[in-house]
Amino acid sequence: MTDFTAPCEEKITQDDEAIAAAIEHTSIPALMMSMIHMSGDASLMDAEIKPGMAFMGEIQGFLSAEHQSDIRQQALKIICEYRDRGCTLPEAPEKSVIHKMMQFIVGDDVAEEYIDMMIEDTSIYGKDERTFSWNKPVNDNDKKNFKVLVIGAGQSGVLAGIRLNEAGVSYTIAEKNTGVGGTWWENNYPGARVDVANHFYSYSFEPNHDWPEHYSRQPQLAAYFDRCADKYDVKKNIQFETEVISATYISDSAHWSVVLRTANGKETTELYNAVISSAGQLNRQKYPDIEGINSFKGKAFHSSRWNWDLDLKGKRVAVIGTGASAFQLVPEIAKSAGHVTVYQRSPNWMFPNDRYHETVAEGKIWSLKNLPYYGRWYRFLHFWMTADKTHQLLFTDPNWEHKDRAISEANDFTRIMFTDYLKAQCGDDAELLEKVLPTYPPMGKRTLQDNGSWLGALKRENVTLVTHSVTAVNESGVVDETGAAIEVDIIVYATGFHASRFLWPMKITGKNGIDLHEQWQDDPKTNLGITTPNFPNFFCVYGPGNNLGHGGSLIFYSECQVRYILECFKTLLENGHKSIECKPEASEAYYQKFTEAADKTVWAHEGMDNWYKNKSGKVVTTSPWRLIDFWQWTKQPDLSEFTLD
Ligand code: NAP
Numbered sequence: 012m013t014d015f016t017a018p019c020e021e022k023i024t025q026d027d028e029a030i031a032a033a034i035e036h037t038s039i040p041a042l043m044m045s046m047i048h049m050s051g052d053a054s055l056m057d058a059e060i061k062p063g064m065a066f067m068g069e070i071q072g073f074l075s076a077e078h079q080s081d082i083r084q085q086a087l088k089i090i091c092e093y094r095d096r097g098c099t100l101p102e103a104p105e106k107s108v109i110h111k112m113m114q115f116i117v118g119d120d121v122a123e124e125y126i127d128m129m130i131e132d133t134s135i136y137g138k139d140e141r142t143f144s145w146n147k148p149v150n151d152n153d154k155k156n157f158k159v160l161v162i163g164a165g166q167s168g169v170l171a172g173i174r175l176n177e178a179g180v181s182y183t184i185a186e187k188n189t190g191v192g193g194t195w196w197e198n199n200y201p202g203a204r205v206d207v208a209n210h211f212y213s214y215s216f217e218p219n220h221d222w223p224e225h226y227s228r229q230p231q232l233a234a235y236f237d238r239c240a241d242k243y244d245v246k247k248n249i250q251f252e253t254e255v256i257s258a259t260y261i262s263d264s265a266h267w268s269v270v271l272r273t274a275n276g277k278e279t280t281e282l283y284n285a286v287i288s289s290a291g292q293l294n295r296q297k298y299p300d301i302e303g304i305n306s307f308k309g310k311a312f313h314s315s316r317w318n319w320d321l322d323l324k325g326k327r328v329a330v331i332g333t334g335a336s337a338f339q340l341v342p343e344i345a346k347s348a349g350h351v352t353v354y355q356r357s358p359n360w361m362f363p364n365d366r367y368h369e370t371v372a373e374g375k376i377w378s379l380k381n382l383p384y385y386g387r388w389y390r391f392l393h394f395w396m397t398a399d400k401t402h403q404l405l406f407t408d409p410n411w412e413h414k415d416r417a418i419s420e421a422n423d424f425t426r427i428m429f430t431d432y433l434k435a436q437c438g439d440d441a442e443l444l445e446k447v448l449p450t451y452p453p454m455g456k457r458t459l460q461d462n463g464s465w466l467g468a469l470k471r472e473n474v475t476l477v478t479h480s481v482t483a484v485n486e487s488g489v490v491d492e493t494g495a496a497i498e499v500d501i502i503v504y505a506t507g508f509h510a511s512r513f514l515w516p517m518k519i520t521g522k523n524g525i526d527l528h529e530q531w532q533d534d535p536k537t538n539l540g541i542t543t544p545n546f547p548n549f550f551c552v553y554g555p556g557n558n559l560g561h562g563g564s565l566i567f568y569s570e571c572q573v574r575y576i577l578e579c580f581k582t583l584l585e586n587g588h589k590s591i592e593c594k595p596e597a598s599e600a601y602y603q604k605f606t607e608a609a610d611k612t613v614w615a616h617e618g619m620d621n622w623y624k625n626k627s628g629k630v631v632t633t634s635p636w637r638l639i640d641f642w643q644w645t646k647q648p649d650l651s652e653f654t655l656d
Contacts, residue, residue, distance in 0.1 A: 018048065018387070019379075019380060019381055019382060019383045019386070020220060020379075021381050023090065023098060023381050025381075027087065030091065031083070033374040033377040034087065034378060035083070036372035036373070037083075037375060037378045037385070038070040038071060039074055039078075040072040040117075040388070041070075041116065041385050041386075041392060042082065042086050042382065043055055043056075043062070043115070044112055044116055044384060044388035045382040045383055045385040045388065046082075046085065046086050047108075048100060048383045048384045049089050049092075049093040049100065050092075050093075053104065060078045060081060060082060061115065061118065062118045065118060065119060065392055065395055065396045066396060068364055068396065070366075070393075072118060103135075110123070110126050113391065116391065117391075117392060117395045125639055128638075128639055131215070132215045132391075133387040133388070133394075134387060135384065135391075139215070139216035142177055143174050143177040143574075145585065147585050149584045151179065153584055154181070155180075155181050156284075157180050157181065157285070157584060158182065158282070158283045159182040159183075159283060159284065159285045159580070160182070160185060160267065160269055160285070160287070161175075161182055161183070161185070161286075162184075162185055162287065162289055163289040163290045164184045164188075164191045164192070164240065164245075164251075165191075165193015165194055165236070166193060166236055166565070166569060167291070167553055167565075167569035167573065168184050168287075169184075169236055169239055169243075169245055170214065170289075170566075170569050170570065170573050171184075172245035173214075173243040173245060174577050175577070176244060176245065178577060178581075180580060180584075183248055183249075183250060183283075184249040184250065185250050185255050186250065186252075186253060187252065187253065187254040189251050189252055190233065190237065191236050191240045191249070192233040192236045192237060193236075193289075193291055193294065194294060194315075195232040195233045195236060196233050196236075197294065198229060199233075199317055199319075200317040200336060201340050201343035202342060203228060203336075204224070204227060204228045204232075204368075205227060207397070207564045208226065208393040208397070209222040209224070209227050210222060210386065210390055211390050211393035212564045212566060214570070215390075215567070215570060217242075218387075218390070220376060222371055223370055224369065224370050224371060225367070226366070226368070250273075253273050254272050256270040256517065257269070257270045257518040257519070258286055258518075260520065260522055260546065260547065260548075260549070262522055265284065265547065265589035265590040265656065266284060267282070267284070267285070267286050267548065268281075269282075284548060285550070285580065286549050287550045287551075287573075288550070288552065289552045290517075290553075292511075292513070292558055293508040293510060294315075295509040295512065295515060295516070296313040296315055296316065296504070296506075297508050298313065298506060299331060299481060301481055301482060301483055304484050306484065307484050307485070307487075308487065309501055311502040311503075312502075312504070313505075314336040314505040315508075324349075325349040326348050326500040327348075327350045327498065327499040328348045328351045328499060328500065328501045329351075329352045329488065329499040330344075330352070330354065330505055331354045331489070331505060331506055332356070332506040333355040333358065333359060334456075334457070334507055335457055335459055338359060338461075341353055341468050342465060350474070351468075351474045351475070352475045353469070353475070353477065354479075354481050354489065355476060357456075358446065358447045359449065359458075359459050359465075360429050360449050360455075360456070360458050360459070361433075361461035361465065362429070362460055363462075364460045364461060364462055365462055366462075367461065367464075368462050368464070394563075394567075397562040398562050398638050399638050401562050402561055402562070402638075404421050404422060404425070404561075405560075405561050405613050406418070406611050406613075407612070411423075416450070417453070418452050422454065422613065426452065436463060436466040443470070443476075446476055446478050447466065447476075449619075450618065451616060451618035454614075455613050455614060455621065479492045488502075508622065510558070510623075510632045511622070511624070511625045511631050511632050513535060513554055513555055514528075514551070514554075521545040521546040522546070522547065525545045525546075527543070530543070531555070534625060534627075535556075537551070537554065537555050537556070537593070537602070538652055539575070539601060539641075540554045540555045541572055542579075542591075542598075544593050544597075544598050545592070546592070546593075547590040547592035547654075547656070548590050552572045553568070553569065556634055556635075557634055559633070560633040563638045568634070568638075568641070571641055571642050571645040572645060575645040575646075575647075575648055578646075578647055579591050582648065582650065583655075588655045588656060591648075591653050592653060592654045592656075593652060593653060594654055597653070608635035608636070614630045615628070615629070
């Protein structure tokens with residue numbers, strides 16, 4: 012059982028004045044929900060003041076200053092009464108009231124199918140609803156003798172460890188780095204920060220009330236996962252600087268024989284009953300396929316391998332690529348570098364977000380720590396705004412005529428909105444606008460959060476934006492397709508990752524010597540992106556098709572997948588089975604369903620390249636599903652889809 016901290020961390024001791032000052036900075040809709048928990052009186056929802064529809068990151072429900080002030084006054088009275096009676100709470104609201112509260116806080120219809128998912132994700136009844144529990148007694152020795160290897164100690168690997176601890180099953184996490192956090196450990200380039208709101212981008216059972224920014228920086232993210240690994244006693248099971256080289260299934264004994272290599276090159280072979288790959292999609296750097304990359308005499312590195320020994324002051328830097336990583340690092344390095352030349356192959360659509368670099372006000376941190384369930388509702392508010400609300404916008408309208416610029420009328424409307432945002436920033440600079448205005452439909456690539464820092468950087472005197480293709484790197488710098496060459500001291504390759512080469516470069520061999528990469532080729536057939544035929548007791552988290560492109564948080568997705576995997580282990584151990592293997596017909600059916608949906612998404616549009624597609628242009632990394640559907644499908648494995656031995 013996890014140590015859960017809801018409804019709040021601390022008892023209120025402050026005087027009325029201090030409380031009044033603190034709640035100046037609260038989210039009013041979340042505060043109203045906390046008021047209902049404190050007072051037990053839900054009639055607040057029937058009064059005149061109601062939040063508008065949650066949308067575009069708005070956390071104040073579009074309420075007027077007057078209405079906000081009115082609610083704060085009502086809240087002060089309720090909070091002081093709650094404090095004065097020793098911070099005791101009345102009975103928790105019933106499910107029907109919770110549903111009404113959900114609809115009220117987001118000013119929107121929350122369909123019945125979402126209630127349980129959101130109760131779970133917010134832990135609104137003060138307990139971790141996704142915690143593991145056995146259905147029937149399993150002998151401790153059987154649990155201990157069932158050994159699991161988890162590959163990677165990023166967010167999903169640590170999560171797997173937490174749940175395996177709850178189950179009492181033995182496990183080892185092999186982590187190639189020296190620390191916890193995976194992508195959050197590796198990507199420490201200047202300006203790296205999360206672009207999903209942090210009060211939602213955290214484990215459902217481990218809220219962090221101390222996020223310093225709404226979208227915190229990499230060190231805070233890495234520290235959070237490290238803290239979780241400590242708190243939930245996962246670290247003792249992590250073997251750092253240990254890479255998985257290969258895994259081979261032994262059918263006779265239903266074991267995986269895994270070759271692990273440590274930093275000093277020593278290889279060992281260990282036997283495991285099951286393997287969970289938490290290797291993720293974004294950890295194998297991709298360099299551009301251009302001439303002369305090794306001839307450069309200056310310093311060159313990938314954005315995820317930042318060379319912190321270098322002082323950029325006064326240096327000439329070339330940045331190749333303008334994806335999410337470059338988008339964050341260019342504004343930061345432009346502050347100190349002598350000159351930055353940015354090579355852009357395609358521009359980005361960006362989403363205006365004033366809070367992107369904003370710190371979390373002290374009063375809000377106080378509210379998160381002291382007001383019961385405030386943090387849980389604040390999480391819900393963010394979840395709802397980014398979850399399935401935008402899902403339908405992903406799909407191409409077959410009757411829409413202007414497919415060159417948009418996939419549907421709504422997508423075209425988004426294009427106009429985003430274009431206006433770019434125009435406003437470019438002002439009179441038509442040349443800049445032409446360079447930074449995408450021609451592909453909005454959402455075709457990952458839409459980036461922006462507070463003006465990207466164009467602010469491009470407009471600096473020490474930054475040049477080049478939109479010609481890079482053709483070569485020579486001893487002294489970069490050459491583009493026009494033949495123009497620039498001399499630089501440093502080249503940063505912000506050129507992304509081999510996302511669709513799942514589990515590469517590991518060699519995974521299943522039943523009858525079948526190689527996973529040969530079976531999958533460039534177009535994996537799996538069930539739910541988690542299991543695959545011929546590979547019994549082998550599971551992926553954040554595997555094929557399980558990236559999120561339209562909203563939600565990968566942590567939510569990982570929690571769904573890890574629960575499903577643990578339920579598979581439960582089936583094995585409670586029933587004395589040795590192995591569980593996905594049936595080919597199940598993965599075939601899922602593949603057909605996935606392909607049909609993914610082919611209709613904006614990501615499949617021919618107008619642009621993105622890392623969601625494989626080499627032949629098919630979307631393979633990213634999920635086309637509503638979050639609610641994936642949550643439903645992963646609550647329990649459908650055992651008719653598996654062969655049990
Ligand atoms: P990316 O999105 O794949 O971007 C790679 C960039 O390099 C693109 O601009 C691409 O151009 C360009 N490029 C690739 N090959 C090139 C070549 N030969 N010549 C010129 N340009 C070339 O990679 P990323 O920026 O590292 O981001 C990857 C993903 O990581 C993101 O989508 C996101 O999911 C995650 N990420 C998240 C955060 C966050 O949460 N804050 C931050 C960073 C990354 P094209 O667009 O034309 O292909």
